[in-house]
Amino acid sequence: MADILGSFEQAVLLAILxxxxxxxxxxxxxxxxxxxxxxxxxxAVQATLERLERKGLVxxxxxxxxxxxxxxxxxxYTVLAExxxxxxxxxxxxxxxxxxxxxxxxxxG
Amino acid sequence: xxxxPAVPAALLHLLLPIEARESVSGDLLEEYRxxxxxxxxxxxxxxxxxxxxxxxxxxxxxxxxxxxxxxxxVHDIFNTFRxxxxxxxxDGLPPLALxxxxxxxxxxxxxxxxxxxxWRTRRWAGGFVAALGTFFVVWLFMAVxxxxxxxxFAQVQQxxxxxxxxxQWSTHRAHPSSFFGFNPDTPDETFLRWIFWDNLGGLFFLxxxxxxxxxxxxxxxxxxxxxxxxxxxxxxxxS
Numbered sequence: 017m018a019d020i021l022g023s024f025e026q027a028v029l030l031a032i033l034x035x036x037x038x039x040x041x042x043x044x045x046x047x048x049x050x051x052x053x054x055x056x057x058x059x060a061v062q063a064t065l066e067r068l069e070r071k072g073l074v075x076x077x078x079x080x081x082x083x084x085x086x087x088x089x090x091x092x093y094t095v096l097a098e099x100x101x102x103x104x105x106x107x108x109x110x111x112x113x114x115x116x117x118x119x120x121x122x123x124x125g
Numbered sequence: 126x127x128x129x130p131a132v133p134a135a136l137l138h139l140l141l142p143i144e145a146r147e148s149v150s151g152d153l154l155e156e157y158r159x160x161x162x163x164x165x166x167x168x169x170x171x172x173x174x175x176x177x178x179x180x181x182x183x184x185x186x187x188x189x190x191x192x193x194x195x196x197x198x199v200h201d202i203f204n205t206f207r208x209x210x211x212x213x214x215x216d217g218l219p220p221l222a223l224x225x226x227x228x229x230x231x232x233x234x235x236x237x238x239x240x241x242x243x244w245r246t247r248r249w250a251g252g253f254v255a256a257l258g259t260f261f262v263v264w265l266f267m268a269v270x271x272x273x274x275x276x277x278f279a280q281v282q283q284x285x286x287x288x289x290x291x292x293q294w295s296t297h298r299a300h301p302s303s304f305f306g307f308n309p310d311t312p313d314e315t316f317l318r319w320i321f322w323d324n325l326g327g328l329f330f331l332x333x334x335x336x337x338x339x340x341x342x343x344x345x346x347x348x349x350x351x352x353x354x355x356x357x358x359x360x361x362x363x364s
Contacts, residue, residue: 041152058156059181062149081151084126084158088151 021106027051028064029103032074032093040079040090041065065093073099129157130171133178139254140182142245153177182258185245189238189255193231193263197331198270200226205278211287235259235339239346244354249347256343260335267331271324276317283316292319 021029031047032039041062049056068074074093081087095103128134137150153174161170183190203215215223224230235256242255282288296314 041148042155045152045156057180058149058153058177059184062145062181063184066145078148081147082155085151085155088147088154090151091145091148 020109021102024048024060025064025068026103026106028061028068029073029095029099032095037092039094040092042090044093068099069093071098072096073102126158127162127167127170129154129174133175136254137178137181139246139248139251140178140185143247149181182255183262186238186242186255186259189234189241189259190262190266193234193259194266196226196228196231197263197267201270201274205274205281207285207287209286211285211290231263231335232338232342235335236342236346236349238339239343240350240353241346242343243347243350245350247351247354249351252347252350253340253343256339256346257336259343260339264328264332264335268328271328275321275324279317279320282320288316288320292316295319295323 027048028044031044031051035043035047041058044065045056045058045061048061065074065076069076074095076091076093078089079092081089134150137153138146141149157170157174161173164170165173203213207213215226238259239252239256241252243249243252245251283292296319
């Protein structure tokens with residue numbers, strides 16, 4: 017059985033999809049932090065993006081910089097077909113595991 | 126526009142591989158100027174920047190730090206918990222079993238950190254920073270570890286022959302040594318006070334030894350990593 021995407025990897029991939037053309041490092045970090053409702057270290061997102069790119073799930077390309085970052089280029093990410101497939105697989109697995117249960121779970125007795 | 130502190134900004138450039146250098150440093154700079162300075166003010170924004178760079182370093186090189194810490198902690202545990210006769214439980218083990226606990230293992234990991242760092246960043250200084258950073262994190266951990274275990278370990282040590290003899294020898298010597306004229310050992314010194322100073326001295330000398338080892342081995346490792354990277358690039362260009 018292939019490895020299922022971790023929850024943080026899923027959060028990063030979904031953030032890239034949500035941001036569409038605007039999916040660069042900082043924007044992805046802020047989107048993931050907003051969705052998970054907690055502060056996220058930039059290194060955590062960066063390490064995950066590198067790992068996803070090594071796995072062939074995303075592709076990146078350098079784009080134009082802006083004055084606020086002293087003109088330094090931004091790296092934009094796109095989810096590849098394999099990444100979409102992995103996300104769909106993760107969602108299917110999640111739904112299968114939860115099938116038959118009503119949320120929120122309640123203690124018995 | 127405000128700028129982040131120079132030291133972590135320079136460290137960041139030495140930590141990142143070449144393909145990520147511009148984009149990641151730019152992302153942090155943008156977040157620092159646009160969000161952190163307005164929300165936190167300069168001082169706390171600077172602290173935030175330091176934490177981000179530290180986090181990036183730790184995520185990249187933690188797997189060099191952990192083995193060195195393990196070697197030191199295991200040594201400390203076996204040094205504390207001895208047989209009633211005072212002998213170490215490690216005595217008599219075959220050399221192959223003792224090999225992973227050798228100080229050479231720790232030294233080797235400084236070299237590996239240097240090699241990996243320079244290979245990853247394609248800069249000699251990138252490897253050197255990796256090795257020195259490994260030393261610093263390990264030393265910091267040992268400072269916390271020795272302080273946290275001082276009292277509980279002392280309860281065990283003060284009833285062991287080996288440690289009682291060491292304490293008595295140290296505090297009742299005819300000609301006690303001194304360190305730049307300072308000698309904390311006194312004949313009426315309690316065991317706990319003696320072990321405290323022993324730990325402090327150990328931390329100081331361990332720091333010097335590890336700093337030297339990390340600088341030398343990190344430098345050698347960085348050179349090897351850089352040569353390996355250039356060979357690999359040359360081989361790719363040829364093909």
